[in-house]
Amino acid sequence: MNEQPPITRQAGLKRLDAFLREGAADYASMRNFDRGPAPRATTSALSPYLRRRLLSEQEVVSAVRSTLGEDAAEKFTSEVFWRTYFKGHLETHPAAWSDALALAAAGRERLDAEPGLRRAHAAAVEGRTGIDAFDAWARELVETNWLHNHARMWFASIWIFTLRLPWALGAAFFMRHLLDGDPASNTLSWRWVAGLHTRGKHYVARAENIRRYTQGRFDPAGLDENRRALDEDRPPREAPLAPADAVPAGDVALLLHLDDLNPETLPIARVRCVAGLLAHAEDAAEPVRMADRDAMRDGLEHAARRFGCPVVPRDEGWAGDLPVVTPWAPLGPSAAALPAGVLRIRRRWDEAAWPHCGRGFFRLRSAIPAVLEACAAR
Template sequence: MKDNPAPHFPPNRDAALARLDAFAPKAGRDYAAGRNHDLPGHPHVSTLSPWIRHRALTEAEVAAATLDRFAASTAQKFLSEVLWRTYFKGYLERRPGLWSGYLHGLDAARNRLATESGLRARWEAACGGETGIDAYDHWAAELTGTGYLHNHARMWFASIWMHTLELPWELGADFFLRHLLDGDPASNTLSWRWVGGLHTRGKTYRARASNIGKYTGGRFDTEALGHRLATTAEPQDGPPPPDPIDMPEDANLPGGRIGLLLHEDDLHPDFLMARGLDPTGVAVLIAPAGRSPLAVSRQVHDFTRALAEDAATRLGATGPVTEDGAEIARWATGFDHVVTPYAPVGPARTALDALDVATIRPLRAWDAAAWPHATAGFFKLKGKMATILETILQDMGV
């Protein structure tokens, strides 16, 4: 078994734009044909997620670059994968109780680790990549080593975690959030729920040795895998998703001296500048430690901070890039108003809400157009894709 060469994720927007430029020619039929293959170097997918997650590169920019080269029908598969992210963001935004429910479930699972030694040993082996299931152990090492995993590997990994190793799904979601550079409250929580049969109720995802063999280029011993992997995948326990809450409202830009406060969920405030924002000062609030009650990996901390510093430099920020709310509160005293891009459910929003500063939070056209349709299954939103893309790209002048 060969190691995947580590994908390298330079923490700046220029690197994201360069990767988008290099990938765009492959976003049509090539992507549709190759995207399920998890191969060394990940040649068939964009590997853009660490930048998109922090909106150092926006979904609209990715869609525009794709549609610049391909008809929407040719790039339909790639565009709909980008829309999956938007769907999950909107779904969680309209059902914030799923995030707090996950955090409660994680607390309960961590309490079990303190009292159940067998469970703790299995969890430690799963996190350390020492289960003896070679494909799984490989992905665990790839995740902790590079901060990235291919989508198919994430699905197999989550399925093995729950259905073969029989570990609580919340501990697996937490392991991902501690190590993925793109660790995202919505995509991660809802994907783990999906594998566990909690998102599409009762419909679970089971990793099969033959499927792993087919899509990993013969790197693993599928016969041995076949003996180890669970042959059934029962849905996890959990209440049905709550009813959706109302859409968040957009906010108008105020007059006076404005401080622009960025955060780790939106580091490229093009939409605010397009609305005429001319900030007197810029600062960035980051909250990577809030992704888990356990220690978040050094590379997630470093990547998030460096990406935030890159945004601050681009915007000529004179304010701090910090995790310290008190520092932001001192900075904010220099302005009549503080404007920040709308922050969706998750640690950045929690950190903003905890600030001793009132903030005005305008919503992006992308989210405003898509989230009203993120209330049921993905296909409700996908059905609106053409209209959503048209509206947004017109807005961008594309």
């Protein structure tokens, strides 16, 4: 992830191709190893493209299954469905997102009021805690806008249970710097590490596990491996999934946003003009904003080519009398910034998967064949 090319569909397809040739076959056995900011990752590094849907979950899963065969692709397929699961889960537990934002705001107020906490937080985000692995990951995140999944798990666990910092400030730190920063995957992963998502079951970062899966790069001292899971008074309640709108029969204006920049595969045909809604994550670092801008430009160009229509600035009256259609924006900055009256349409993938995401992941995992079949039947 060091020399990050512009985040475009073309770059994503190139990354997918490299993964199919070089990494996919070893994915299941190697994916837990974190080699650090080395040129060859043990995972696909496709998340910046999937997060913005420059590549769709469906095409990535389908490419890996075609290359490896269904059985050998099982682990990768199920990891992609973790992303789908978190999206669907947050849609039906919106308080998990609003609570995280409120907790982060409260945490920032505490930083202003409590010098001890402020010092501990500054040492953590600047990589000065004295825990070798943690400090290296804090710097790696800020410098490369990336961390391996296992490093994210260890980092979040040390943040919460060893450094005893507020978890929502850690989640906000990730959202600020990660190139794939995603309200659902990030918030719910932090909650999962803390023992709030699967209540009472938390993830403990162990020194031995870190030594092993970083192949001896680190030897972290002073980890608290015995803390209990966090708890909360009011866990987020389940809410019904909001219904999507029907696709209008005639001409439409298309509004693209950062959660879905894959206009070619939208179930619409008659688009007269397209505009973009660029709503970054709150406080996003400049490399993340740049990636968002590159991705948006690319999505708009693809839409203009696909529909033979102009890209127009989103000023007042940009759509004229046409109905405005947008791909579904899951909870997060894009959804919050969508103007009223826009018709929100959902893809088959989300429509088939999200009803299985209300509880734990394993319900969705059992439904993976049915979801894939529903999408293939199009």
